[in-house]
Amino acid sequence: MTLPADAPGVAHAVQDAVSSQSRVAVRSGGHCLEGFVADPAVRSLIDMTRLRGVEFDERRRSFAVGAGTDLGTLYEMLFKRWGVTVPGGVCPQVGAGGHISGGGYGALSRRFGLVVDHLEAVEVVTVDHSGRARVVIAEADPSGRNHDLWWAHTGGGGGNFGVVTRYWLRDPAASRLAAPDELLPIPPRTLTIRHASWPWTVLDTAAYGRVVDNFVRWHEQHSKAGTPETGVFATLWLNSVTTGDLVLIAQADDAALLDDFVAAVGDGVPAPTVTPDRTLPWWDAFRYSSFADFGRSIGQRIKDKSSYLRAGFRPAQLIALVDRLADGTPGGVGATVLLAGHGGAVNQMAPASRAIPHRDSVVKVQYSVSWADPADDAIHLDWIRRLYRDVFASTGGVPVPDAVSDGAYINYPDTDLADATWNTSAVAWSHLYYKDNYRRLQKVKRAHDPLDIFHHALSVRPR
DSSP states (O other): OOOOOOOHHHHHHHHHHHTOOOEEEESSSSOOOOOOOOOOOOOOEEEESSOOOOOEEEETTEEEETTTTBHHHHHHHHHHSSSOOOOOOOOOSHHHHHHHHHTOOOTTTHHHHOOGEEEEEEEEEOOOOTTTTEEEEESSTTSSHHHHHHHHHTTTTTTTSSEEEEEEOOOOOOOOOOOGGGSOOOSSSEEEEEEEEEEEGGOHHHHHHHHHHHHHHHHHHHHOTHHHHHHHOEOOOOEEEOOOOOOEEEEEEEHHHHHHHHHTTTTTTTOEEEOOOOOEEEHHHHHHOOOOOOOOGGGGGEEEEEEESSSOOOOHHHHHHHHHHHHGGGOHHHHHHEEEEGGGGGSSOOHHHSSSOOOOOOOEEEEEEEOOGGGGHHHHHHHHHHHHHHTTGGGGTOOSSSBBOOOOOOOOOOOOGTTTTTOOOSSOOOHHGGGGGHHHHHHHHHHTTTTTOOOOTTTTOOO
């Protein structure tokens, strides 16, 4: 393992790996949901921990972020020094390196878009045709250096083109004469957080499905960028009967919006149990609402899948989803289907403007199961795979883009999408993640990683 302290140090580590013909992988936060970094074939692991920190770059008039900076540190430094933030994820342990390269989505995305919508430039260690590692800078300016490589890092996913060492972030619409505190989004002053829950005992299949449908329908109707409703961010936790209740968590800087939203989600079903609101300054609200670490990084076994929703699940999909959750999971382990609000400012960008193409969805869904004992791998993997297959039974077991679904999110990688056992559609995994942007990503791959040094089970293929 190498712990480089700067971009030249990373280039040296990569050169050593190339010269020794060692398979190389990179770790910035250790949060990958598949075994890309833990792959036994990897012989050179580059740990980015020492490339941490946030600075204001006067020359670029943007914020320079080391790839090893975890999101919690990124938000704290941006907010406490300059009063700004970026609309990234809610897991503070996640490293910026992989999170941003996969798009960067979080609780403020409905207001402000994705993190990559604020990407000014990226510093990357690449390997050329001769096998020489070098540090390059790729810029958002179409006339600037390596613009194609910049574009590939706006949602093309980690481990594909090189080793990111630094990002520069700024609002692309801001004047270059603007002060630092005007160059990234300003978070809301306070947030009110509300929890509502329905025990399994008060909802039959139809009522459970109605809550889910209400949640998605509200987002269909309230995802126009710039409207007050995009200030609402909510997650709906569809826990299996052995994991817990149906839980709604919502936050907004306007409590009246929360009243209307919770009422809409609970329309036509028994009233939920609602806990007293908690109103906090934004930074405290983030810390209160952020997710605890989970998965491989703390020794858990985990399998995640994803999909985007353009509209509510079809009736047969809802029945399949609720029936599988009602069956429960073996051993009472954590099993959840998590719906999170999407749309708003995210959907202002054209699908081809960034590498991440999902720009007209209103909800993002994460299907997850976690357990502890490796001996139980088969039974839990079978449970989550069958749930996902049943939900997407009409499209070959995967979320093929159509009127309802819109593929999957590369930051929740799932190798089953590349397995014909579980993907029986005629649609390749690459289309589910990248849609029409994949061919352009392949072109970037051929130009900047022609020897395919950086690869994993779901990496962009040169051909």
